[in-house]
Amino acid sequence: MQLRMTNQREIILRELRRCKKHLTADELYDMVKKDMPRISLATVYRNLEILSEAGLIGKLEISGRQKRFDYEVEVHDHIYCVVCHRVDNLNIERNEIDAKGLAAAKGYTVTGYRLEAIGVCLECQKKESKKEGLK
Amino acid sequence: MQLRMTNQREIILRELRRCKKHLTADELYDMVKKDMPRISLATVYRNLEILSEAGLIGKLEISGRQKRFDYEVEVHDHIYCVVCHRVDNLNIERNEIDAKGLAAAKGYTVTGYRLEAIGVCLECQKKESKKEGLK
């Protein structure tokens, strides 16, 4: 099966790269609709899956939440806001962690790892402190 | 609102601790039904949420489809099988990683992190090699 770079695919890819955020399928759907009003949500889902399979974009899966897609393909880590669920990139020296204890996982063939910091983003901190002020 | 330790809650907690696995709500539902056939799936979901809020169990929102719940409360990491989706504990020295680059996440208040190794478990490796043999 050969991959065709259709209009739909191109726009999805372009929008994701252009806005440099970790978007969900439906967020991207809303953006893409502006350029291509008749595109279907299923097409967005399908193509995000295909593009990530092809290694053109990255996919972020955190269970219980929506998948997010990543404009940046190289391996890197993320930080996640527990309040608004946004995801940002995180720059950590990966080689310090690698290998280390991973082999410890008895029996497993380890292919990689995912490191995800958890916290509250700046915007949400501001909102929180506003709320505090009202008390 | 005060927390009552009901029969349902007790059995859910006991089963999760007894089998020492990272179970999904519906797996646990099947186990608990043996002791309490009329329990409702919604009760299992609700109580897992409540128990994890109360700090009596852990909740795993790692990649994959379903949430899993953890008999072990102390902070630790996990390894995830991409084939069968099982999750096992992982023993890594946490203090070596901590703090490090996490502050790098500009603006975020970091409360912790999640480290998740990814690989293929022993059972699935065996199954794979069997399949290979058949070719």
Added chain:
DNA sequence: TTACATTTAGGATTAATTACTAATAATTGG
């Protein structure tokens, strides 16, 4: 330009989880 493969829109379907509701059970104050 005909045959074949891939992709699409749009709606239907599924899977996991949460919300709702009336009934039940525990807890508290008297």
Added chain:
DNA sequence: CCAATTATTAGTAATTAATCCTAAATGTAA
């Protein structure tokens, strides 16, 4: 102990995110 209050339950409906399905459309290749 009894009424009033509060928490919890079973069972089901609703919601959410994602995937599947189908006929039509589009691209590719001979």
